[in-house]
Amino acid sequence: MTASLSFARRAILVMAAALTVAAGAAHARDEAPVVAAASDLQFALTEIAAAFDAETGMKVRLSFGSTGNFARQIREGAPFEMFMAADESFIADLNSDGFTRNAGDLYALGRVVIMAPNGSTLIPDEHLDNLASMLIAGQITRFAIANPNHAPYGMRAREALITKGIWENLQPVIVLGENVSQAAQFALSGNAEGGIIAYSLALAPEIGPRGSYALIPGDWHEPLRQRMALLGAAGPVAEAFYAYLKKPAARAIMERYGFVLPDGA
């Protein structure tokens, strides 16, 4: 009995010690500034950040998500140094409440596409005619867009569908992604006939080959005026990255991902 008691006590000590060591394990705190970016920038911005690192030796950390969620998190004190929103209204609201350094800059105009995965019965066309006729024939089982309550690409998708006059008909089959990346994931996973996603995602090498797409007319929805701003906590690296985004090298990458650049900006 004594042996087992001491074994048990030793075991508890060892367990506590091991956990303490694991918990305290040295961790080099990564001080690179964090950029919160709308998820339509997932591929373009990753490429730009790599080019920025190669050219200047400075690193930024990227966090992708829905613009609305980031705006909420910034209000609650999230330690982001820069915010690239998919819609400028979020920057304007943050700016009027003093969360951004200034009104920021327009960095791109976004577009939306209808995309269907390879093998889908849906054939994307720019005026959504095939979608409308298949919908009426009951041949659409699932159709994905980003959540229009907080994701700008979801709002624009909804507007385009309202313009086409099929928003109501689509309600029973619609699935909402938390952001436009997740909407793309849903649309192309093979469990849906397709969806409306960001043009920049459809142009990405990781996504393009998975299906076919058609660009929806830009005047079918409010423009996706994408604005960025430095936040209160921004340091020199974030400032440098912000400036880099306006340079030709970064602009060229944005253009390759289908981001129309604002005139004179």
Next chain:
Amino acid sequence: MDWTALFLSLRLAAWTAVILLPVAVFMGRFLAFRQFGGKGLVEAAVMLPLVLPPTVFGFYMLVAFGRNSPIGDLWQSLFGHQLVFTFEGLVVASVIFNLPFAIQPAQRGFEAIAVEVREAAACCGMSPMRSLWKVELPLAWPGLMTAMVLTFAHTLGEFGIVLMVGGSIPGETRTIAIAIYDRVQGFDDRGAAIMSATLVAISLFTIAITYWLSARVGRRLS
């Protein structure tokens, strides 16, 4: 493979277990040995995280610890940064969310100790602390071990709260579960597959170790 995210998750799990070990010992012992009015309510409160969706807790955390709250203000003035969207914030969330996983098994461990054994210890003149260390812990330790392993493994698997109050900041709040979610959205199926398989392996290994240890202890004690 996102090693930073994996180590972050392991660190989070270890911190959660370290902090909850003493809590599990004293709360578990207290709930096992004491009878008092409202005990059922206390036990229910401890179990609450088991049934509440992480979104409820994530929402409360944003509101209670956010920029405009008294706790958030206090933390800000003490440490110079916000509690939410930091590693420390995840530890706080994780500790609260793992209370049932730590306290329940510990309580069962202490409840298994026969009352005569504790009375004998007291009759021999042992102080409560000495009795805890010499008699109760050695008998209750399989329960404590289970508590720590469940806490550790469950923290590795935590997703909902981290998504709501973390912000997916690499090296700070992007845990392995969040990294997998990000990879899936980034159409990096291979990366997601490797990380998922790693997590399955680690979790299986952790739990298998517990079973093996408790079987071993069972033999030694009998």
